Amino acid sequence: MDAHANVHGPMPLTTPEDIHTLLAPVHAGLQRVEIKMKTIDSRLFAPLSAAFVDLIGRGGKRLRPALVLMAAEFNDEIQTTPCYDKVISLAASVEMLHTATLVHDDVIDDALLRRGAPTLNVEWSKGATVLAGNYMFGRATQFSAETGSMRVIRIFSETLQIIVDGELRQLFARNQFHQEKDNYYRRIYAKTASLFCAATEGGAALSNLPEGDVKQLRDYGYNLGMAFQIVDDILDFTGDEHSLGKPAGSDLRQGTLTLPFFYWLRTHPRPEAVIAELEEHADARDEGDEQGWIDAANRIAAQIRTSDAIEAARAESHEFLARAKQNLTGLPDNVYKASMLGLCDFVEQRTY
Amino acid sequence: MDAHANVHGPMPLTTPEDIHTLLAPVHAGLQRVEIKMKTIDSRLFAPLSAAFVDLIGRGGKRLRPALVLMAAEFNDEIQTTPCYDKVISLAASVEMLHTATLVHDDVIDDALLRRGAPTLNVEWSKGATVLAGNYMFGRATQFSAETGSMRVIRIFSETLQIIVDGELRQLFARNQFHQEKDNYYRRIYAKTASLFCAATEGGAALSNLPEGDVKQLRDYGYNLGMAFQIVDDILDFTGDEHSLGKPAGSDLRQGTLTLPFFYWLRTHPRPEAVIAELEEHADARDEGDEQGWIDAANRIAAQIRTSDAIEAARAESHEFLARAKQNLTGLPDNVYKASMLGLCDFVEQRTY
Numbered sequence: 001m002d003a004h005a006n007v008h009g010p011m012p013l014t015t016p017e018d019i020h021t022l023l024a025p026v027h028a029g030l031q032r033v034e035i036k037m038k039t040i041d042s043r044l045f046a047p048l049s050a051a052f053v054d055l056i057g058r059g060g061k062r063l064r065p066a067l068v069l070m071a072a073e074f075n076d077e078i079q080t081t082p083c084y085d086k087v088i089s090l091a092a093s094v095e096m097l098h099t100a101t102l103v104h105d106d107v108i109d110d111a112l113l114r115r116g117a118p119t120l121n122v123e124w125s126k127g128a129t130v131l132a133g134n135y136m137f138g139r140a141t142q143f144s145a146e147t148g149s150m151r152v153i154r155i156f157s158e159t160l161q162i163i164v165d166g167e168l169r170q171l172f173a174r175n176q177f178h179q180e181k182d183n184y185y186r187r188i189y190a191k192t193a194s195l196f197c198a199a200t201e202g203g204a205a206l207s208n209l210p211e212g213d214v215k216q217l218r219d220y221g222y223n224l225g226m227a228f229q230i231v232d233d234i235l236d237f238t239g240d241e242h243s244l245g246k247p248a249g250s251d252l253r254q255g256t257l258t259l260p261f262f263y264w265l266r267t268h269p270r271p272e273a274v275i276a277e278l279e280e281h282a283d284a285r286d287e288g289d290e291q292g293w294i295d296a297a298n299r300i301a302a303q304i305r306t307s308d309a310i311e312a313a314r315a316e317s318h319e320f321l322a323r324a325k326q327n328l329t330g331l332p333d334n335v336y337k338a339s340m341l342g343l344c345d346f347v348e349q350r351t352y
Numbered sequence: 353m354d355a356h357a358n359v360h361g362p363m364p365l366t367t368p369e370d371i372h373t374l375l376a377p378v379h380a381g382l383q384r385v386e387i388k389m390k391t392i393d394s395r396l397f398a399p400l401s402a403a404f405v406d407l408i409g410r411g412g413k414r415l416r417p418a419l420v421l422m423a424a425e426f427n428d429e430i431q432t433t434p435c436y437d438k439v440i441s442l443a444a445s446v447e448m449l450h451t452a453t454l455v456h457d458d459v460i461d462d463a464l465l466r467r468g469a470p471t472l473n474v475e476w477s478k479g480a481t482v483l484a485g486n487y488m489f490g491r492a493t494q495f496s497a498e499t500g501s502m503r504v505i506r507i508f509s510e511t512l513q514i515i516v517d518g519e520l521r522q523l524f525a526r527n528q529f530h531q532e533k534d535n536y537y538r539r540i541y542a543k544t545a546s547l548f549c550a551a552t553e554g555g556a557a558l559s560n561l562p563e564g565d566v567k568q569l570r571d572y573g574y575n576l577g578m579a580f581q582i583v584d585d586i587l588d589f590t591g592d593e594h595s596l597g598k599p600a601g602s603d604l605r606q607g608t609l610t611l612p613f614f615y616w617l618r619t620h621p622r623p624e625a626v627i628a629e630l631e632e633h634a635d636a637r638d639e640g641d642e643q644g645w646i647d648a649a650n651r652i653a654a655q656i657r658t659s660d661a662i663e664a665a666r667a668e669s670h671e672f673l674a675r676a677k678q679n680l681t682g683l684p685d686n687v688y689k690a691s692m693l694g695l696c697d698f699v700e701q702r703t704y
Contacts, residue, residue: 041513045521104486108479127460130482131520134456137486138513141493145505153497153505161393161490168483169397 019061022342025335026069029079029088033065036092036143051132055103056096063343064098064199065091067224071203071217073336078207086147087206093143093156094199100136101163103129108171152202159198166190175255175282177275181262185226192232193225216327220340223324228347230317233258237305239351249301253294255282259316261300264309274300321348371413374694377687378421381431381440385417388444388495403484407455408448415695416450416551417443419576423555423569425688430559438499439558445495445508446551452488453515455481460523504554511550518542527607527634529627533614540581541574548577568679572692575676580699582669585610589657591703601653605646607634611668613652615661626652673700 023030037056040049068091072078078087107129137160144156170187173179200221204214236251237260251258265271277296285293304310321344328337375382389408392401420443424430430439459481489512496508522539525531552573556566588603589612603610617623629648637645656662673696680689 045517045524047524048517048520104482107482127523128520130456130459131516131523134489135513135516135520137489138509138516141512142506142509145502145509148502150497150500154494157490157494157497160493161487164483164487164490165397165400168400168480168487171480171483172397172399 019063019346022339022346023062023066025339026066026073029069029084029091030062030066032088033062033069033091033095036088037096037139048132048135051128052135055132055136056099062095063228064195065095067196067199067221067340068094068203070336070340071200071209071221072207073334074204074209074213074217074331075207076334083206083208086149086152087203089143089146090152090202090206091199093140093147094195094202096136096140096143097156097160097163098195100133100140101167103133103136105167107133108167147202147206149206151205155198155202155205159194162190162194166194170256173256177257177278177282179257181259184257184259184262188226188229188233189222192229193222196221196225196228213331216330220324220327223320223327224343224347227317227320227324227344230259230313230320231347231350234260234310234313234317235351237301238310248305249298252301252304253297259313260304260307260309262309263312264304264307267308318348321345371415371698374691374698375414375418377691378418378425381421381443382414382418384440385414385421385443385447388440389448389491400484400487403480404487407484407488408451414447415580416547417447419548419551419573419692420446420555422688422692423552423561423573424559425686426556426561426565426569426683427559428686435558435560438501438504439555441495441498442504442554442558443551445492445499446547446554448488448492448495449508449512449515450547452485452492453519455485455488457519459485460519499554499558501558503557507550507554507557511546514542514546518546522608525608529609529630529634531609533611536609536611536614537578540578540585544581544584545574545577548573548580565683568682572676572679575672575679576695576699579669579672579676579696582611582665582672583699583702586612586662586665586669587703589653590662600657601650604653604656605649611665612656612659612661615664616656616659619660670700673697 038053040052044052068087072084072087078084107126140160141156144153147153166187166189169183170191173183173187197218198221201214201218204217209217233251236258237248239248241247252261265274268274278300281289281293281296324344325341328340331337390405392404396404420439424436424439430436459478492512493508496505499505518539518541521535522543525535525539549570550573553566553570556569561569585603588610589600591600593599604613617626620626630652633641633645633648676696677693680692683689
């Protein structure tokens with residue numbers, strides 16, 4: 001239990017970009033979340049159990065459940081109360097909901113990108129994948145119910161709807177090259193920041209923090225989430241294929257416009273010509289000229305990558321992170337606050 | 353408010369198969385459920401709103417929400433208490449969950465049956481359809497949260513998981529011609545009867561009925577639901593394309609084995625030869641011989657249609673319905689009980 005020692009000792013923050021160090025104060029709680037997520041009813045259909053554990057195991061940094069745990073810790077007695085079980089349930093619920101949406105994203109993206117005639121196996125597994133995601137929604141709902149808190153259950157069901165609404169907006173906004181920059185903020189709130197908010201607000205509320213602190217922690221979640229997604233969208237241009245796990249520029253090739261694109265377009269001498277070019281290639285793509293579209297999208301992505309738009313987008317994520325740090329000023333100093341401040345630096349510096 | 357008059361007056365049950373007459377005692381409640389289901393946050397993405405109202409509008413008989421309302425009515429003061437709003441919420445939740453699974457079923461079936469190269473539009477709308485279903489899951493969860501009852505919320509989240517588990521079992525059981533008949537009961541419980549149970553148990557629990565009555569109403573829901581699905585599976589063989597909305601025998605052509613098949617196989621002189629034939633044609637189908645498979649499935653479906661297996665399956669649904677009626681014997685006589693008894697006859701006699 002090395003991690004547990006960190007909860008009470010000083011935490012070295014010499015490498016703020018090291019996510020493992022930042023999450024160390026909640027390591028023990030995260031292990032309980034992990035076990036809870038992977039515990040499966042033995043009556044469950046066996047192939048689903050296997051797929052389920054596999055899909056959950058592929059999980060990332062567990063940032064969202066960590067935010068639940070950290071927010072709850074501002075009640076410094078929470079770990080000694082029975083209420084801590086409810087905090088664990090919420091953390092598992094939030095991560096399960098996140099995983100469910102990722103599983104369905106694969107189906108949705110796959111559907112969009114796959115052009116050839118699908119094999120039966122591919123199609124079969126697509127149906128099964130939809131159902132596996134649905135099962136995760138059910139588990140997430142169950143975990144949120146286990147908190148026994150009507151407030152948390154309400155936050156959970158509202159967030160689920162906001163996320164889906166955001167995903168649909170993103171789906172329909174694809175290849176809409178005339179859209180306003182404001183659309184972007186609404187989409188990333190729905191898609192990403194809403195769940196960050198739900199995590200910190202829910203954790204704080206379960207811990208019975210004063211309402212003012214709950215609000216500050218909620219806003220911290222919002223600002224951190226907005227910055228997180230902006231940085232994600234920047235990395236899609238600047239990252240390399242190895243660290244991204246996909247070729248750079250994939251958002252634009254999917255017809256999804258993100259913040260760097262909007263900044264780049266704003267300083268372009270002939271923005272209307274760019275939009276006309278994109279529309280033309282998108283139309284040609286729909287007629288079968290896939291390569292022409294890919295070449296055009298890659299050409300523009302390369303221009304954006306080396307333009308001032310990247311720095312402008314970075315400045316904006318920096319503003320969100322400054323606001324996130326500001327949200328924490330009224331809260332007591334402890335290792336959790338140190339980690340939450342460190343997470344802001346992590347988001348700013350992350351390269352994957 | 354003609355329907356409202358029926359609540360207090362005698363209800364003619366000369367035509368038990370007339371579902372509208374049977375549901376008349378809860379007509380006013382069902383209208384509130386309908387309004388609740390179609391009420392949409394104005395901030396919702398507009399194309400989703402439109403699709404959403406359309407998908408809900410295509411709804412069927414509203415049998416499941418009617419069961420919630422009827423079960424709740426055994427507390428004869430329930431309509432005069434604020435708790436009735438919660439009953440409406442549960443009824444809307446149950447029907448929304450049902451609709452969400454139907455929306456996803458379309459995606460799953462479509463994925464399985466469509467063989468040619470899909471167009472972009474078809475694929476696009478498939479992704480959007482998955483998301484529309486997810487939005488409905490979110491609404492259903494929200495409605496169940498509005499009941500404020502931890503018991504109901506728990507029933508809801510467990511039922512969601514049972515349904516998904518059942519759908520996956522059904523998906524994976526396709527083309528498994530060696531399966532046991534027992535699999536069938538487990539599948540139809542998960543897929544259909546579990547939600548009928550949730551409706552009657554939840555409605556009764558919200559109405560604060562004595563625990564013994566809650567259990568009887570739950571069991572009524574179980575038995576009615578099992579019979580409902582068995583009759584559905586019989587109609588897939590005996591119905592005509594016009595009333596079914598799909599060609600007869602479609603379950604078997606999808607490789608799904610139902611009760612009439614199991615009874616037919618049991619009396620077949622050479623069951624192993626039938627299974628071998630099905631396996632051979634299924635393999636040939638996967639190699640491209642679609643027509644050979646369809647011809648074989650249609651041939652067997654025609655034999656089942658005119659065999660004693662239909663009557664044997666009908667006898668079994670009759671037994672479930674007799675048990676459902678038995679479950680109601682201890683409950684007070686009123687128009688709701690009369691309708692619930694009538695629903696058993698409706699299920700037995702229905703032809704669509």
